[in-house]
Amino acid sequence: MPELPEVETVVRGLRPRAQGKLIQRVEIRQAPTFGVIRGNLRSFRRALSGARISRITRRAKYILLDLEHPRRAGKSLTWVVHLGMTGQLYVCKPSAPRLKHTHLVVTLSSGEQLRYCDPRRFGKMLVVSRVDLPAFFARLGREPFGLSLQRFSRLFAERRAPVKNVLLNQNLLSGVGNIYANEALFVAGIHPATPAGRLKQDQLSRLFQAVRMVLREAINGQGSTVSDYRTAEGVPGSYQNHLRVYDREGEPCPRCGARIKRLVLVGRSAHFCPRCQPSVRGLHKRKERRLAGPG
Numbered sequence: 001m002p003e004l005p006e007v008e009t010v011v012r013g014l015r016p017r018a019q020g021k022l023i024q025r026v027e028i029r030q031a032p033t034f035g036v037i038r039g040n041l042r043s044f045r046r047a048l049s050g051a052r053i054s055r056i057t058r059r060a061k062y063i064l065l066d067l068e069h070p071r072r073a074g075k076s077l078t079w080v081v082h083l084g085m086t087g088q089l090y091v092c093k094p095s096a097p098r099l100k101h102t103h104l105v106v107t108l109s110s111g112e113q114l115r116y117c118d119p120r121r122f123g124k125m126l127v128v129s130r131v132d133l134p135a136f137f138a139r140l141g142r143e144p145f146g147l148s149l150q151r152f153s154r155l156f157a158e159r160r161a162p163v164k165n166v167l168l169n170q171n172l173l174s175g176v177g178n179i180y181a182n183e184a185l186f187v188a189g190i191h192p193a194t195p196a197g198r199l200k201q202d203q204l205s206r207l208f209q210a211v212r213m214v215l216r217e218a219i220n221g222q223g224s225t226v227s228d229y230r231t232a233e234g235v236p237g238s239y240q241n242h243l244r245v246y247d248r249e250g251e252p253c254p255r256c257g258a259r260i261k262r263l264v265l266v267g268r269s270a271h272f273c274p275r276c277q278p279s280v281r282g283l284h285k286r287k288e289r290r291l292a293g294p295g
């Protein structure tokens with residue numbers, strides 16, 4: 001599933017080829033699109049047709065395309081796209097062969113096409129009035145690059161949930177998914193099951209740095225392609241080749257050589273090095289007590 005670095009890569013790739021362009025034609029593939037485009041298809045088409053894409057930005061895992069209608073004064077609209085599990089939003093020449101499961105084809109004033117393809121259809125797109133955007137995103141957590149260490153630390157305070165689950169909680173921190181949560185915990189040397197509230201200040205500080213470093217590295221690598229993710233140019237990312245622990249169960253730890261282990265935390269795989277990411281002492285003690293039994 002695309003996470004913050006993948007969505008940021010798509011946004012950066014779309015900008016030079018779609019920002020500032022007029023939308024000349026909107027082609028919606030009706031039946032299979034049902035579920036991807038939210039709301040009324042006719043009003044969706046009307047909002048896009050003839051609009052200029054004035055700005056392309058990202059909030060969490062959402063791509064935001066601001067629309068301006070040169071001849072239609074009134075409220076400003078934003079076309080919001082979430083890629084879901086397998087969504088691809090990319091620009092190509094009109095002659096490029098259409099991928100199977102292409103739901104939307106938008107012809108731009110440059111002659112190129114902006115296409116949306118999504119085999120599993122967990123993606124969604126809708127048009128939101130710009131004044132309603134803050135309410136639309138009200139429940140989303142903070143951007144990892146937009147908060148201080150102090151605020152970051154506060155997200156974990158007094159929480160009993162495993163640190164990895166707190167990292168994945170989009171209402172607290174937005175954009176970090178399973179891949180980068182695993183990677184950041186490895187870099188910070190923190191066991192994924194550590195209760196969030198038990199993290200010491202030096203661990204929080206290491207985790208804060210690690211999250212940002214891993215996300216930045218991944219953006220530089222154009223994201224990680226573990227299944228369908230493609231950049232806005234339609235090519236796979238490269239960061240999957242640099243992942244340290246994610247999906248590497250049984251392989252040697254890149255730091256110490258111990259075998260990488262996998263553990264399931266609330267339905268999601270956690271990959272970690274048992275030597276570089278020891279579990280907290282309290283957990284060991286509890287286990288020993290349990291093994292010793294009463295008396």
Ligand SMILES: [Zn+2]
Nearest residue numbers: 253256273276
């Ligand atoms: Zn290790």
